[in-house]
Amino acid sequence: MKTYNVVLLPGDGIGPEIMDVATKTIDYVAQKYNFGIEYEQKLIGGSAIDKYNDPLPEETLKACKSSDAVLLSAIGSPKYDALPREKRPESGLLNLRSGLGLFANIRPVKVWPALISESSLKQEIVQNVDLVVVRELTGGIYFGQPKGRLQSENGERAFNTMTYSTMEIDRIARVAFELATDRKKKLCSIDKANVLDVSQLWRERVIELSYNFPKVELNHLYVDNAAMQLIRQPDQFDVILTGNLFGDIISDEAAMLTGSIGMLPSASLRLEGPGLFEPVHGSAPDIANKDIANPMAMVLSAAMMLRVGLKENNAADDLENAIDKVLKDGYRTSDLMTNGKKVLGCREMGEQILMSL
Numbered sequence: 449m450k451t452y453n454v455v456l457l458p459g460d461g462i463g464p465e466i467m468d469v470a471t472k473t474i475d476y477v478a479q480k481y482n483f484g485i486e487y488e489q490k491l492i493g494g495s496a497i498d499k500y501n502d503p504l505p506e507e508t509l510k511a512c513k514s515s516d517a518v519l520l521s522a523i524g525s526p527k528y529d530a531l532p533r534e535k536r537p538e539s540g541l542l543n544l545r546s547g548l549g550l551f552a553n554i555r556p557v558k559v560w561p562a563l564i565s566e567s568s569l570k571q572e573i574v575q576n577v578d579l580v581v582v583r584e585l586t587g588g589i590y591f592g593q594p595k596g597r598l599q600s601e602n603g604e605r606a607f608n609t610m611t612y613s614t615m616e617i618d619r620i621a622r623v624a625f626e627l628a629t630d631r632k633k634k635l636c637s638i639d640k641a642n643v644l645d646v647s648q649l650w651r652e653r654v655i656e657l658s659y660n661f662p663k664v665e666l667n668h669l670y671v672d673n674a675a676m677q678l679i680r681q682p683d684q685f686d687v688i689l690t691g692n693l694f695g696d697i698i699s700d701e702a703a704m705l706t707g708s709i710g711m712l713p714s715a716s717l718r719l720e721g722p723g724l725f726e727p728v729h730g731s732a733p734d735i736a737n738k739d740i741a742n743p744m745a746m747v748l749s750a751a752m753m754l755r756v757g758l759k760e761n762n763a764a765d766d767l768e769n770a771i772d773k774v775l776k777d778g779y780r781t782s783d784l785m786t787n788g789k790k791v792l793g794c795r796e797m798g799e800q801i802l803m804s805l
């Protein structure tokens with residue numbers, strides 16, 4: 449029997465509650481499809497600060513590096529707001545992503561049939577939304593040097609640097625082209641090439657690479673227009689390719705097309721080596737320990753892990769079909785529109801998903 453080594457990082461806030469639901473569903477499909485999962489649970493974020501005074505202990509990073517996949521819930525709590533930036537829970541996650549070299553962030557945005565009429569946008573606008581944002585995750589303005597603050601004759605001055613090399617652009621663009629090849633063969637690259645030098649290089653490289661993927665239809669949008677198009681006619685998009693900053697904003701905007709942030713999974717990948725799979729949302733401290741969190745983004749992240757990380761496609765399909773079924777059966781958590789629907793807590797929703805498997 450094939451056995452995979454998976455590191456679990458339940459993290460903070462609602463993290464442990466939703467992780468508990470996810471592992472139960474993984475165990476169920478593992479048994480059904482006859483593969484084994486060995487979990488290794490580690491600390492990151494606030495829980496790691498409490499124990500080791502370090503948001504990413506060495507042993508956590510080491511375990512992740514030697515695993516087959518990493519499944520993370522979320523980190524963060526207002527309890528640590530007073531700490532300096534490098535000591536806070538969030539830096540544990542940033543250091544984990546860069547420590548594992550996870551340059552490709554993949555965020556599928558799909559509207560579940562049962563939720564189409566519950567979106568904040570009109571039904572006819574969102575009904576065909578099924579897109580994927582491919583965001584560069586370890587470069588761009590979030591990491592560029594120089595950065596900092598200094599005194600100038602006009603008072604203090606602060607600066608960051610947006611920078612991309614051809615190597616960084618080529619490798620993320622290749623991920624997007626390959627994904628587009630497997631989907632509708634449509635790729636939209638987002639930049640600000642009318643203003644930024646870094647975007648000019650980005651666009652040149654993407655065009656250059658497109659000659660290797662002649663079946664993929666490529667177009668380019670400036671990021672401001674893209675933000676508008678996503679709301680105006682989101683079903684024109686299939687695969688979206690962006691740098692780190694634009695991708696951060698565009699992918700959150702795209703997320704809102706689906707109704708709740710509690711429905712969205714993500715994967716952060718590199719070419720070889722374990723990927724990191726996590727919901728798009730954070731640790732939701734406002735609802736932690738109340739047993740009302742939506743565990744579906746977490747279960748869908750587990751499905752992405754099974755499909756992309758472990759190549760257990762049938763098991764992944766089962767988890768996604770179970771989510772589809774509970775929604776069609778009228779079950780909701782309280783973050784979704786609940787008019788006339790059966791409202792469940794986190795644990796009850798987990799049981800309902802298990803029963804639908």
Ligand code: NAI
Pocket residue numbers: 462521522523524525526538541709710726727728729730731732733734735740741742743745783
């Ligand atoms: P958040 O995503 O944690 O919460 C935003 C809002 O959405 C809250 O009202 C929350 O209750 C709700 N929400 C989020 N996930 C939900 C779920 N599964 N079910 C039901 N409702 C849900 O973002 P926020 O409030 O900006 O940040 C809270 C903490 O999480 C901060 O410490 C932040 O740094 C951290 N964070 C961590 C991330 C990660 O681990 N990848 C990502 C984003 C934020």
Ligand code: MG
Pocket residue numbers: 696697700
């Ligand atoms: Mg964001």
